[in-house]
Amino acid sequence: MPEMQAFYDAAFPCLEEAIAYCDAFPPGNLPDEARTLMHLMQSLVMVSFPVEVWKQPRVPDSGAAYLDLIVEPVV
Numbered sequence: 001m002p003e004m005q006a007f008y009d010a011a012f013p014c015l016e017e018a019i020a021y022c023d024a025f026p027p028g029n030l031p032d033e034a035r036t037l038m039h040l041m042q043s044l045v046m047v048s049f050p051v052e053v054w055k056q057p058r059v060p061d062s063g064a065a066y067l068d069l070i071v072e073p074v075v
Contacts, residue, residue, distance in 0.1 A: 001057050008051045011044045
């Protein structure tokens with residue numbers, strides 16, 4: 001959880017600027033640095049619920065259920 005919180009604290013202030021930068025490019029034709037930035041901001045979205053809402057890394061009351069991402073998202 002400390003790593004998630006540290007990432008959230010560092011990335012969240014950059015979110016609006018990152019979105020504005022990525023919006024300058026056509027969605028299907030992002031340069032590598034914009035694609036990397038987009039993936040970083042997608043990671044921020046993934047940690048926002050554990051940090052802001054659940055205050056723990058897993059969904060409360062989910063038992064042994066979890067999801068492992070095994071492929072990179074397709075843009």
